[in-house]
Amino acid sequence: MKADLDRLMSARGLDVIFVACDHYFSAPRDYLTGGVAITSGFVLKTPGEAPVIFANDMEIEEAAKTGLRVVSFSELGWWQLLKDTGGDRTKAQVAVTGKCLEAVGVASGRVGIYGVGDLNWIVHMVELLRAAYPQFEWTGETGMTLFDEAFVTKDADEMARMRQVARATNEVLEETWRYLQTRRVEGETLLKEDGSPLTIGDVRRFVRKALLDRDLEDTGMIFAQGRDGGFPHSRGEDGMALRLGQSIVFDLFPREVGGGYHHDVTRTWCLGYAPDEVHQAYEEVMEAFDIAIEMTRPGAPACQVDEAVSDYFESKGHPTLRTAPGAQKGYVHSLGHGVGLNIHERPSISVRSVDTLQVGNVITIEPGLYYPERGFGVRIEDTVYIDGEGNVVSLTPFRKDLVIPLM
């Protein structure tokens, strides 16, 4: 959590965290600032100090809302630097970067570069920064990064926001269920108010608006019917009409509007009735889900949870990533992942995970079975929290029923 940042810097020998901002949502930026709508500039943090925001003149008013120290590029002589470099913005950026480091009192040492942005830009910038400032070591990080480690456990402020996102997402599930349940049916097809077939695109629009009513935004929901649901990351076809008896994988992972904390939930629905093979897969996925929840506790190696689920699925005759890496049918993905400002965070809950579960984790549990050539997929996913007492608390109380009985 945020209180760990200084320790995590020290473990990496970092003298400064250097977050570059762009017009993309950036978890490191928002984690350090509490959320700030700036589209350029830097956020710098040194050990034991609060972050400092360096912003362009047009955005200092937005930046100031964070309560953090804000320095405008003008104050650092941006316009003169731009003149000195003959109007070359890249060179002026290199020059102003040195002044930012000076402003936070760092004269040399190890700089950890973070943030979300254009890869071509940072690759070139780092070459120039290394040449201009050899007294600094400019470093990146892959694998379990400083922010990954911090994100692994959520503090009370973060949990308050995540609970609110969870509540609102559960309401949207309920609204969507009721919306589908009350459609008219002709033959095997659901109808809209105007009598034309209800499509996946229509449902997506309904869901997105229900999210906005609660100040959440969709980030690419999956609503995949039939064979499409047999591929875990197929989003589903907007033009497809909803039909009775088809499995629908509905994976919803909205966040606070404008970027912020996420919730992640999947339900598999059949309208009216479920074919036997879908029903059987559903029962097995539900059993796997219960096994996973049972195994989830602080101190448990995350791999053991997915191993227990894989054991179970294999005992039922399904291929898994363990028995058939790269398989396109059976249980073809890992069990879960951390959730927060990013939709996918550590810990990773997979048979290959090196992570250990701990108090403060917010993770998904999402076993699934996929048989595209048989025309279906089934996945059930809750977001759960490991609380201070070590209890596993679901943030997704919404019912897990397979069949939506039509009215």
Place this chain on the structure above:
Amino acid sequence: MKADLDRLMSARGLDVIFVACDHYFSAPRDYLTGGVAITSGFVLKTPGEAPVIFANDMEIEEAAKTGLRVVSFSELGWWQLLKDTGGDRTKAQVAVTGKCLEAVGVASGRVGIYGVGDLNWIVHMVELLRAAYPQFEWTGETGMTLFDEAFVTKDADEMARMRQVARATNEVLEETWRYLQTRRVEGETLLKEDGSPLTIGDVRRFVRKALLDRDLEDTGMIFAQGRDGGFPHSRGEDGMALRLGQSIVFDLFPREVGGGYHHDVTRTWCLGYAPDEVHQAYEEVMEAFDIAIEMTRPGAPACQVDEAVSDYFESKGHPTLRTAPGAQKGYVHSLGHGVGLNIHERPSISVRSVDTLQVGNVITIEPGLYYPERGFGVRIEDTVYIDGEGNVVSLTPFRKDLVIPLM
């Protein structure tokens, strides 16, 4: 435009364009693929060839919808690589990158890295790639990049999409105008249906839903009233009630839902009536707007357009970025920018621009005047297209009136 990519590669001596994908929307990724919902993997393009998508197993079905050649990491031996590297994903990624280059037939040469992602990741990856594959030159780019240059002119397919986004955005402006116009008023405050004050947060929600009705999504609209509108990038306060006679800067820049082409428009509105000083600033901004449109033509240096606008504002006694760099009042930003898959693209229309306007540009024209200490800002912005005949065609026909007369 896209047809220029091979020429632009050749000008940079690039043997391959290497776009790394992450769960962020990425203009380079979508430009090369036509839009693909993959959250990892690479898109590679070599001279004279169509792009090739390298995706993880779960996303090959999504990737295949593009009609492009798709290679799964499994096919390249991902699971064996992961085993060989003791489960180290970073090392496996380095190993599989070599196989991707092999798969597109590039054995050595200059690799141009692009895409949107985690800066820490690419900074570290590039170090590892340089060590593992010294036969390649791994390069980034700042300033006018390959994609910037391609994006500068839009082809017919892009224009069809941008016109559609423009049409829908104009409809949303009309709906928002009518919504505000028909609110009840108590004293100087607008009311909601339930009799409580109508806030900026309410209006934002209304606008976001009106956008979604048209399959557009908000990307951070500005709706800034009074003093807040005096700072060009202040977003406005959700809790603030709408009041008569206040200037409201409404800057809307939505895109196709899930990421895609943008439209960019600003109107300044006063509800019921406008104070004299706001009205005067508005008249001057409108005059500046007309001057800018008059100067906009293919072959014109972009700086001249902003110089003409700056001349005019200075003649009216306003500080500009030319007379007072870093000024917080007067005309404090540049005149405009290109618009496309990114909200800010080249050409840059500023007094410092080195760009030349040309047929196929889609640009904003957005003069403004800002006086926060006097409690207002005014900006008027259209997105315009320079068509094949060299005509400047506004994509934002919506009326520019300052006052919304209440009903």
